[in-house]
Amino acid sequence: MIPYILSAIVFLPILAGAVLLFLPARNRQLIYRFALAVAFLAFLLSIVVYFNFDAAGPRYQFIEKYDWLPALGISYHVGVDGITAPLVLLTGVVIFTGVIISQRIDERPREFFAFLFILASGVFGVFVSLDLFALFFFYEIAVFPMYLLIALWGWKQTREYAAMKLTLYLFIGSVVALVGALAMYFASGLGTFDMLALEGANFSAEFQNFWFPFVFFGFAVLGGIFPFHNWSPDGHVAAPTAVSMFHAGVLMKLGAFAALRVGIMLLPIGAHTHLPWIIILTLVNVVYGAFIAMVQTDFKYMIGFSSVSHMGLVTMGFATLNYNGLVGASVQMVSHGVMTALFFAVVGMVYDQAHTREIPKLGGLIRFMPFAAVAFIIAGLVSMGMPGFSGFIAEFPIFMGLWAGGYPLIAILAIISIAVTAAYILRAVSRVFFGDLPAELEGHMHDIRPSEKLALGVLCLIMITVGVYPNIILPMVQSGVNAVLALLGGA
Amino acid sequence: MQLITDNILALILFSPLLGGLIVMLLPSENKDLVRRAALALSLIPFILTLVAWFGFNASPEVDGFRFQQQVAWYPAINSSFHLGVDGLSLSMVLLTTLLAPAAILASFSVEEKIRSYMALFLALETGMLGVFLSLDLLLFFAFWELGLVPMYFLIDQWGSKTGERELWSGMKVSARRYASFKFMVYTMAGSLGLLLAIQMLGVVSGTFDMLALFQSWPGLTGSLFGLSVETVKAVAFWAFAIAFAIKVPVWPFHTWLPDAHTEAPTAGSMILAGVLLKLGAYGFLRLVLPLYPAEAEQYAPVLALLATAAIIFGALSAYGQTDFKRLVAYSSVNHMGFVVLGIAAAAFATGTESATIALNGAVLQMFNHGISSAAMFFLVGVIYERTHTRDLGAWGGLFPLVPVFGGLLIFSSMSSLGLPGLNGFVSEFLVVRGAWPIFTLFTALSMIGLFFTGAYILKGIASTLHGPLNEKWKGHLTDISRREVLVLAPLLVLMLWLGLWPAWLLSVINQAVVGLFG
Numbered sequence A: 001m002i003p004y005i006l007s008a009i010v011f012l013p014i015l016a017g018a019v020l021l022f023l024p025a026r027n028r029q030l031i032y033r034f035a036l037a038v039a040f041l042a043f044l045l046s047i048v049v050y051f052n053f054d055a056a057g058p059r060y061q062f063i064e065k066y067d068w069l070p071a072l073g074i075s076y077h078v079g080v081d082g083i084t085a086p087l088v089l090l091t092g093v094v095i096f097t098g099v100i101i102s103q104r105i106d107e108r109p110r111e112f113f114a115f116l117f118i119l120a121s122g123v124f125g126v127f128v129s130l131d132l133f134a135l136f137f138f139y140e141i142a143v144f145p146m147y148l149l150i151a152l153w154g155w156k157q158t159r160e161y162a163a164m165k166l167t168l169y170l171f172i173g174s175v176v177a178l179v180g181a182l183a184m185y186f187a188s189g190l191g192t193f194d195m196l197a198l199e200g201a202n203f204s205a206e207f208q209n210f211w212f213p214f215v216f217f218g219f220a221v222l223g224g225i226f227p228f229h230n231w232s233p234d235g236h237v238a239a240p241t242a243v244s245m246f247h248a249g250v251l252m253k254l255g256a257f258a259a260l261r262v263g264i265m266l267l268p269i270g271a272h273t274h275l276p277w278i279i280i281l282t283l284v285n286v287v288y289g290a291f292i293a294m295v296q297t298d299f300k301y302m303i304g305f306s307s308v309s310h311m312g313l314v315t316m317g318f319a320t321l322n323y324n325g326l327v328g329a330s331v332q333m334v335s336h337g338v339m340t341a342l343f344f345a346v347v348g349m350v351y352d353q354a355h356t357r358e359i360p361k362l363g364g365l366i367r368f369m370p371f372a373a374v375a376f377i378i379a380g381l382v383s384m385g386m387p388g389f390s391g392f393i394a395e396f397p398i399f400m401g402l403w404a405g406g407y408p409l410i411a412i413l414a415i416i417s418i419a420v421t422a423a424y425i426l427r428a429v430s431r432v433f434f435g436d437l438p439a440e441l442e443g444h445m446h447d448i449r450p451s452e453k454l455a456l457g458v459l460c461l462i463m464i465t466v467g468v469y470p471n472i473i474l475p476m477v478q479s480g481v482n483a484v485l486a487l488l489g490g491a
Numbered sequence B: 001m002q003l004i005t006d007n008i009l010a011l012i013l014f015s016p017l018l019g020g021l022i023v024m025l026l027p028s029e030n031k032d033l034v035r036r037a038a039l040a041l042s043l044i045p046f047i048l049t050l051v052a053w054f055g056f057n058a059s060p061e062v063d064g065f066r067f068q069q070q071v072a073w074y075p076a077i078n079s080s081f082h083l084g085v086d087g088l089s090l091s092m093v094l095l096t097t098l099l100a101p102a103a104i105l106a107s108f109s110v111e112e113k114i115r116s117y118m119a120l121f122l123a124l125e126t127g128m129l130g131v132f133l134s135l136d137l138l139l140f141f142a143f144w145e146l147g148l149v150p151m152y153f154l155i156d157q158w159g160s161k162t163g164e165r166e167l168w169s170g171m172k173v174s175a176r177r178y179a180s181f182k183f184m185v186y187t188m189a190g191s192l193g194l195l196l197a198i199q200m201l202g203v204v205s206g207t208f209d210m211l212a213l214f215q216s217w218p219g220l221t222g223s224l225f226g227l228s229v230e231t232v233k234a235v236a237f238w239a240f241a242i243a244f245a246i247k248v249p250v251w252p253f254h255t256w257l258p259d260a261h262t263e264a265p266t267a268g269s270m271i272l273a274g275v276l277l278k279l280g281a282y283g284f285l286r287l288v289l290p291l292y293p294a295e296a297e298q299y300a301p302v303l304a305l306l307a308t309a310a311i312i313f314g315a316l317s318a319y320g321q322t323d324f325k326r327l328v329a330y331s332s333v334n335h336m337g338f339v340v341l342g343i344a345a346a347a348f349a350t351g352t353e354s355a356t357i358a359l360n361g362a363v364l365q366m367f368n369h370g371i372s373s374a375a376m377f378f379l380v381g382v383i384y385e386r387t388h389t390r391d392l393g394a395w396g397g398l399f400p401l402v403p404v405f406g407g408l409l410i411f412s413s414m415s416s417l418g419l420p421g422l423n424g425f426v427s428e429f430l431v432v433r434g435a436w437p438i439f440t441l442f443t444a445l446s447m448i449g450l451f452f453t454g455a456y457i458l459k460g461i462a463s464t465l466h467g468p469l470n471e472k473w474k475g476h477l478t479d480i481s482r483r484e485v486l487v488l489a490p491l492l493v494l495m496l497w498l499g500l501w502p503a504w505l506l507s508v509i510n511q512a513v514v515g516l517f518g
Helices: A005-021 A028-052 A084-104 A109-128 A132-153 A159-188 A205-220 A231-238 A241-266 A268-295 A299-320 A323-354 A370-383 A390-404 A408-414 A416-432 A450-468 A474-489 B002-006 B008-025 B031-057 B087-109 B114-133 B137-146 B148-158 B175-205 B210-216 B229-247 B256-263 B266-291 B293-320 B324-348 B353-387 B403-417 B423-435 B440-465 B482-500 B503-517
Strands: A061-069 A074-080 B066-074 B079-085 B164-166 B172-174
Touching: A005 A028, A005 A061, A005 A074, A005 A084, A005 A109, A028 A084, A028 A109, A061 A132, A074 A084, A074 A109, A074 A132, A084 A109, A084 A241, A084 A323, A084 A450, A084 A474, A109 A132, A109 A241, A132 A159, A132 A231, A132 A241, A159 A205, A159 A231, A159 A241, A205 A241, A205 A268, A231 A241, A231 A299, A241 A268, A241 A299, A241 A323, A241 A474, A268 A299, A268 A408, A268 A416, A268 A474, A299 A323, A299 A390, A299 A408, A299 A416, A323 A370, A323 A390, A323 A450, A323 A474, A370 A390, A370 A416, A370 A450, A390 A408, A390 A450, A390 B175, A408 A416, A408 B175, A416 B175, B002 B008, B002 B031, B008 B031, B008 B066, B008 B079, B008 B087, B008 B114, B031 B066, B031 B087, B031 B114, B031 B503, B079 B087, B079 B114, B079 B137, B087 B114, B087 B266, B087 B353, B087 B482, B087 B503, B114 B137, B114 B148, B114 B266, B137 B148, B137 B175, B137 B210, B137 B266, B148 B175, B148 B266, B164 B175, B172 B175, B175 B210, B175 B229, B175 B256, B210 B266, B229 B266, B229 B293, B256 B266, B256 B324, B266 B293, B266 B324, B266 B353, B266 B503, B293 B324, B293 B440, B324 B353, B324 B423, B324 B440, B353 B403, B353 B423, B353 B482, B353 B503, B403 B423, B403 B440, B403 B482, B423 B440, B423 B482
Parallel strands: none
Antiparallel strands: A061 A074, B066 B079, B164 B172
16 A cells, blocks of 8 residues: 555646646747656556555555545545556556657647646546545546647637537536536435445435436536537547547546446446436447448548447446446446547547548558557457457457346347448558558658657557456456445345 | 477467567568568477377377366456367367468568568467367457458458459449458458357356356256247357358358458468368357257258358359459359268267268368368469469460479369369268268259369369460460479378378367267
């Protein structure tokens, strides 16, 4: 047990963001190096947490608890369990690789990194919070910088529209969820926002059935659940590369995770009542998302819709409410986070050089950036659930969960998405990286920098390690899932 | 030494992959080094297989799976890394490790991106071996899918350079891109049912271990998901059967095959026809028959009908081709039909003497077809490299120009035709002998199909070697080189050896057949 390590992880980025603002704006080299050092430190700390988590130990570890507003029952209470420890590591990986990829930001890099770090603090905060109020607090901290990051540094053609759309969607979602949370606070009669206490509040069945949809959908909006998903591809596309990585890689997990933590775990009876129809929405996510991805001609939109499809598998796994489904969904959060971060990183590298994202206008890039092409292919294999990579390890139990939960028809329909995913990934790979270089791109393309290769290499390494040796993550996830099942079993 | 014999299967399985990684580390400028290293590395799994073969033969009477290894892999869903071989899988492993060095030697003429090519090839070998060696369903599926990836890239990147295919709305793509995409998506879509059925099996029985499943699954009764067990089993049976039928391919699921085989590079076609098609038949034998004996018996006549259709239509289609490589590709549909016929017969009359004979024949036919189709594809590749055409009408009378090539082509063709004294005859005879009392009509029709086999084989020989000499090639054609003869030599030796004295292989195959279905 390392004291204060979670607080260090949560507050390091935001403090570093503040320090950044005092650095001379003209010295870009210094700003980038400082940001990189901080990101690396956050990455290291998250590795320390991950590898010091004892799967056989108590449910929550590295716990810290201080009073914050004792009159309202609000405390600063943090800790990680088997589901969040991998997510903390995921956040560390994405912030580190995201900063590396952002070396090319030339407009006000100081402010860019400062906002990115505020965002990172918010994300870390949500994953480790054990207090409902703190969770909301960090949640808003994570959503707010997205607006600025997209509106100021995004793709010029759609950034204002996308930033506005994204922020409105997410704020409305979080307000709805907040109403539900307040209802829980008052109905419990415990006078506390502490989630561990609320887990034992024994809300009545009517209360749970009424409030569950509010809380669940409020958060699931950020997880991209159908029909509230359509902010997400727009947001992904308009955002600058590192923000897209963060957004699809981590932020969407934030929504899914909060829906699980607050919705399913605090209102288990409501979950049992409503999830059997919600699972149909997730099916739409999975299959429809894949088909929409297939018809995109914009490289980044394709990846954006693939995220909608894959995040559907996460909520689908949650909705099965059984061991296999939950294990699969928890692994899928990590696997998808790493994979999609890599996708967006590579798309960003291609766009930086080619200045177009139209798939038909690209071609033959493997000769110029072989490393990026191979990394993209590996992520593509993860995406189509190829065995030997993390995607298979995650998706297989989700489907088993569907069978075990008595949803054979959903399993059969959802599996179509795998073939569709294979089709659009292969199409993109063969169009963008193979074939001939279009004449307009002659002379524009060159290899990626060594630091970028390092970033892609780290992401690939994680996907392959989990795929070949799933036990590196499973005991942890199993311990977390068993705790969730204990709560659900009481219903 | 002890270490090697204790882990022999894991070593066989991973030595090609490791070899592929080593190849990637070599300097890409030195093409000869890359080629030789790849060849040397591909001989390692072959030597290890021979070690296993002799270890196996030392006590052929022992039943069940040998050299088993089990390591925890994915305990959260009770799947383990479990390897083991019986006579059936060992003979397929031998075929794979034998064909891989031959195919790599055949690829010495590849010039582009040779390092990636060799690495992918070796990775492909690991994928195929994994299917034969796995005793865990999840692992089986993992390798089943993994083998697709290197093959996709081999066809897409190193396939034939000419030819275009028109897609919808007039968009054109190169033929190799079309073929590789079709191969990948067709096979992946086909295996989705398999994936679903495996998941369901895992949920119902709580394990993916084949040995445990063979015990518990067929005897399962009661109801699942509100349906009767019979219905669920029938659905799962068809999911398995269709996935494997696409891979074999059983008529009418064969349409990916001519495209993929024709557009693949020569060595890729050798492995596709030689080994990849065997995966489907192996799946029937390893999983469908033991897991679904009742359903297999019920639907065996359908399978036999499709097999007959494959034999007859495959032969007729082959005869109708003007492209030599496509002709050989369709001949695979024809020959694999006999494998399926043998399997169907065995499924219908499990335990009888005829069934045992048919099944021995089917497995031997898998091995034989692997050797002879690899040889045929290689020979087509040899003449294509010299003339840059595969059109049967473009040659003619080449025998005097390339006498050695001509002799080898005739020899391999005769093996494919089923000439007594060569390997093809033995296995087809066994299948026909075994299936005759079980499916008399289908077997009789299949034998008529054999007549067309003779026709297309002779067409292939006649339009290349005989007839009036096409003057165009005079002075431009060199005979087969020493390296190319070296590729063929082990295959030709086996054709003759198995034709004259098949007992050494049949005794090993029979161990598995009797152990599983006796």
